[in-house]
Amino acid sequence: MFDNFVVPDLLPAAPELFLAGMALAILMIDLTVKDSRRTLTFVLAQLALIGCAIIQVYTSSQEVTYTFSHMFVDDVMADLLKIFVYMTMIVVLFYSRGYVLDRAAMNKGEYYVLALFATLGMMVMISANNFVTIYIGLELLSLSLYAMVAMNRDSLASTEAAMKYFVLGALASGMLLYGMSMIYGATGTLEITQIAERLYGGDVNKTVLVFGLVFLVSGLAFKLGVVPFHMWIPDVYHGAPTAVTLLIGSAPKLAAFAIVMRLLVGGLITMAQDWQAMLIILSVLSMAIGNLAAIAQTNLKRMLAYSAISHMGFMLLGITTGVVSGDARYALNAYSSAMFYVIAYVLMTAGAFGMILLMARAGFEADNLDDFKGLNKRSPWFAGVMLMIMFSMAGVPFFIGFFAKFSVLQAVVASGQIWLAIVAVIFSLIGAFYYLRVVKLMYFDAPTDESPLTAPLDMRLLISANGVAIAVLGIFPQFIMSLCAYALLRSL
């Protein structure tokens, strides 16, 4: 009866299995814990993430390994991205702890368990080698996030944001599925590596394929949050509790990058001409609308939402320049620069939302731009940290944001599309304005609220480390840059 059954090699998926087990165990353990002793859940969640990181490091290999009948792939790119996901999630949980404790509706074990399931979803997305795997990972992530956005259930804004997120997210999933089904129709397989092979072989229905590609790119654009599929981003970032916004805005970008790489580069590289043209339009529109709309915002979370749109647009530039008129010579350079950009962006965005959480207290969200007025007077050190984050996002050296922009721009120039590089720098100039405005509020204006900051010590230390990392990695960017290049060299 079980003649054809082969026990799959579980080792490449060991971190996922461990995390799934831990998340379920924590869910059970948490039932016995009172609200006042939720620290236990927090510690266990952190231990689960650290455990994942350790397993990841010990099970990583230089080779590309497939398991579960080629549905799941483990390569160096996956290892690296997952390690960054764990690190980001550890930081996210630390940053959000104080915020969650202050808000009774959110101080539940589910917060941590859902965060772990979201992490699991991201890991599955990163390692997916099959349309079905991608979809499962994506839905696991999204459903966890929908619930988390709505967790503060007495807040009207949060509930509304969750509703919007859910409806638009479902629409995006639908488009992605529709695109996948068409590509399946054209190629006859769901497996990404096989799709690539069939496309090399030619003999596929090009019309259906391109149709599918359009839907696929639209679905991905929804998940990345690039124009014109960006409408959910400002509302969800703004409406969600800041701790959840931090989660949505940081680690999932790594996973979204991974599925873009898997689907477009891994599976549909022969169609690069077509999807690159689409991505260029998405990218330029995102930089334009993201940067211009951010200027008009008075809410910092909303401003960062538009800034996220523009950053994702900039990152896409790196992906659009991999193949130049059929020549993939610059592919490694282009994709690794996009990967570096995403990692740098996640580091900066974690810091920025972390600063909002640092300033927030019970009953005070600190998410208006004016709440940062005169921060230099209240706390010169944290004003300095925010200054570094803002200048880094604006792409001013010596911060990591500069080298992120630098590496993407050089990839664009390498592909010969100098006009695109000029468009990109002009929009970053416009973007610099609103980051400078935050610095202006902190340094040039007098505080309206003189009370000192009350965040706990661990949070202060961690956010300081985050700020210092932005500066230090800006002075020594080589390490992460070459890690990205190495990971893609081994995985492509």
Add this chain to the structure above:
Amino acid sequence: MSNYPLLSLAIWIPIVVGFLVLATGNDRNAPMARTLALLGAITGFLITIPLWTGFDPANGGMQFVELSGWIPRFNINYHLGVDGISMLFVILNAFITIIVVAAGWEVIENKVAQYNAAFLIMSGLMNGIFTSLDGILFYVFFEASLIPLYLIIGVWGGPNRVYAAFKFFLYTLFGSLLFLVAQMYLFFQSNGSFSILEWHKLPIDLGAQIWIFLAFLIAFAVKVPMWPVHTWLPDAHVEAPTGGSIVLAAIGLKLGAYGFLRFSLPIVPDAAHELSSLVVALSLIAVVYIGFVALVQADMKKLVAYSSIAHMGFVTLGFFMFSALGIEGALVQMISHGFVSGAMFFCIGVMYDRVHSRQIADYGGVVNTMPKFAALFMLFSMANAGLPATSGFVGEFMVILAAVKFNFWVAFAAATSLIVGAAYTLWMYKRVIFGDVANKHVAELSDINGREFAILGVLAICTLWMGLYPEPFTQVMHASVNDLLRHVAISKIQ
């Protein structure tokens, strides 16, 4: 001597001391912050002295070179060196830092540590700009130096400081971003090198040269600033605190001009020849038109700011006549302008600290209450007007001489600035200093104290020294300028 990494020390000592000053924290420790900053500035200056004493004037190439890998992924190196063109600016910068720290000594009472730290860090970054031989290293210093000045203008500036700070930052950023794209293009043309010296040898066809030249021109013209992208400068100067104005005029404006010599002329010589008439025309507009604009200013700082633009017009004019006399004259003018404009802004600061007005109309008869000050201010006004025996004369005279050889009418137009320059400077001086005591504020003025006298005295000595005996300054330039000209004369089109 050259065993020590002098250039690295010149960059990093001020920056490290700057962060130490920052660590002294709030204004309770202000005396400590000031003392530490002054010590840091003096150490930074002393470190740069061996650059001059140990400099080999016969060698036109790079000296005190330091080279190590920085970002091997993109072949970006930590590559430093100075030649006869850049060496003097490193020393000038370190010197001006002392002046600036001293200038803010009693005046700045708010956030003293941050104020001094910003100037020290900026000084280190600017040394980085003058000594970088790697394009990206140059760019990184070039951009990073915007941050401290943005904060200086915005935090300690005048009533309209926010507007001025944003305008300053965004204008300069706009210029430099296109410069970055041009650098990336060169990177791929040179098969993956960001070395400026490699780019000097790189053959490029004329079409590309023109585009690169224009990208460079935007970056440097904004920084110089040249007409018509000069409008940020008067705003920045008027709103900046005295120290900020001094650094901006003495060093900040030189960065753009230096960029022309390090990038535009040697990397794209054919385009530079091709478009030289454009730059000459813009320079002449700056010299003549901006001179007249200065004439009608009612605000002293604005007047000196416009006069700076006119003086920098001489500099760019000198560069694009492609003669040794012109370039050396321009370099002398740059250094002289560093002393003179620094001193002019300091003089205005001295009066502003006492009366809290920069309007010429609020003054009159200052000589009656501040005789020592009036005498020194007279010297600097004369230097600003280009009177012989002051440093202001030497550079302008050399550039005009070079212009006569280049084209009579260019020389004629440039020479009119000697008249206009004398008119606006001396007319301002007359209205402020001479005449009867204008109002009770002027009547209550106290003459300069020891600190102010020392600062102005040192600057006066420098101004006279350069005016009477410019040889030590020009002597170190000869070899490098001649090398540059030989290089620029050879076409890079293949």
